[in-house]
Amino acid sequence: xxxxxxxxAPAILLTALVYxxxxxxxxxxxxxxxxxxxxxxxxxxxxxxxxxxxxRAAEVGEHATxxxxxxxxxxxxxxxxxxxxxxxxxxxxxxxxxxxANGRGEIVRGDGRMAYKFTVPAQVxxxxxxxxxxxxxxxxxxxxxxxxxxxALSATLAxxxxxxxxxxxxxxxxxxxxxxxxxxxxxxxxKARAMLQSLSGTWQCKPDPSPQxxxxxxxxxxxxxxxxxxxRAHVYAAVWGFDSTQGGYQLQGRVWIGVSxxxxxxxxxxxxxxxxxxxxxxxPAVAPDISLPQCATPRS
Numbered sequence: 001x002x003x004x005x006x007x008x009a010p011a012i013l014l015t016a017l018v019y020x021x022x023x024x025x026x027x028x029x030x031x032x033x034x035x036x037x038x039x040x041x042x043x044x045x046x047x048x049x050x051x052x053x054x055x056r057a058a059e060v061g062e063h064a065t066x067x068x069x070x071x072x073x074x075x076x077x078x079x080x081x082x083x084x085x086x087x088x089x090x091x092x093x094x095x096x097x098x099x100x101a102n103g104r105g106e107i108v109r110g111d112g113r114m115a116y117k118f119t120v121p122a123q124v125x126x127x128x129x130x131x132x133x134x135x136x137x138x139x140x141x142x143x144x145x146x147x148x149x150x151x152a153l154s155a156t157l158a159x160x161x162x163x164x165x166x167x168x169x170x171x172x173x174x175x176x177x178x179x180x181x182x183x184x185x186x187x188x189x190x191k192a193r194a195m196l197q198s199l200s201g202t203w204q205c206k207p208d209p210s211p212q213x214x215x216x217x218x219x220x221x222x223x224x225x226x227x228x229x230x231x232r233a234h235v236y237a238a239v240w241g242f243d244s245t246q247g248g249y250q251l252q253g254r255v256w257i258g259v260s261x262x263x264x265x266x267x268x269x270x271x272x273x274x275x276x277x278x279x280x281x282x283x284p285a286v287a288p289d290i291s292l293p294q295c296a297t298p299r300s
Contacts, residue, residue, distance in 0.1 A: 026220040026236055033257045033264050042092040042287025048278040049086045090288035097290045108292055114208035115293045120200040205295035216241045218250065225259065228266060232259040240269075 037043060090097040095110030105118040176195050223235040233256040241250050256266040268278045 023220055026222045027217060029234065029257065029262075030217060030220050030236055030238060030255055033255075033262055036262060037264050037281070040091075040283065040287075042090070042284065044282040044284060044288065045089040045091065046085055046280045046282065047087040047089065048083055048280070050083055050275070090290060092288045092290045095290040095292070097288065108290065109208050110290065110292055112208055113205060113292060115203050115205045115295055117201060117203045118199070120196045203293045203295045215243075223254075226256065228256055231265060233257055233265050234259060 086101060088099045093110075095108070098105075098107040098109075100106065100118075103119065105116070107114065107116045109115075176192050176199075218239045218241045220239075221237040223237055226233055226235050236255045236257070237252070238255055239250055239252050241248060251269050251271065253267060253269040255264060255268075257263065258265050263283065264281050266278065266280050268276055270276045
């Protein structure tokens with residue numbers, strides 16, 4: 001049996017070398033494809049995922065008066081809708097424009113600066129404006145209705161961009177949410193409405209040392225070629241490593257690269273819990289025109 005072991009060892013070594021060489025070639029192909037993409041004057045990225053369903057007033061109001069004091073501070077349950085385009089990202093040189101959640105949020109990055117704004121749904125501030133009662137039950141109903149809508153808006157913004165981009169916006173929304181959670185009078189609701197109105201639709205600016213969370217391609221495995229809308233593509237399974245302020249983490253995904261031009265056509269990342277983010281890439285003949293907006297209140 002020794003001679004069989006002697007012959008098997010080189011075979012195993014040869015297989016490992018061939019597999020390693022194949023992975024190196026696949027890694028090079030993926031890295032070169034995205035480097036080629038970054039070198040373009042501009043391109044557009046369409047991101048697809050699931051957005052929170054914005055609650056209707058009746059859905060919360062039916063249960064608000066029946067909620068006990070112990071349940072008042074409970075986290076509102078956010079239901080997710082079907083897959084749809086959650087963000088459109090235009091790239092032009094070193095500038096980016098992110099349009100999130102059907103226009104609810106917008107971010108412009110470039111030249112070391114980031115500007116962002118978000119739009120609070122009009123029905124949210126309208127309901128707060130209409131409150132004139134001092135009834136504890138009705139105040140609780142309005143506060144909980146608005147609170148759930150704000151939580152849904154925060155979740156929506158978070159689905160469309162990394163937390164470093166919309167962190168300041170979400171912090172501002174959280175301040176309003178905290179006020180609503182402990183609202184005891186119409187004065188509290190009026191104050192919350194004024195805070196929302198001052199935040200909504202206003203450009204805010206802050207320094208942007210992008211990229212904050214660099215990624216590294218850890219491993220790549222070639223899969224069977226596929227077609228995307230009649231365009232033949234090489235498909236790769238990949239693992240990316242990310243560094244953040246909370247430490248490193250890894251995400252698995254796939255990449256589709258055009259056979260004819262070597263450009264990325266699609267990528268997909270899988271997240272813990274079963275959710276995923278799919279990106280489709282578009283290459284227009286003319287690069288997007290992206291200008292940096294003027295901010296009324298610079299933020300440090």
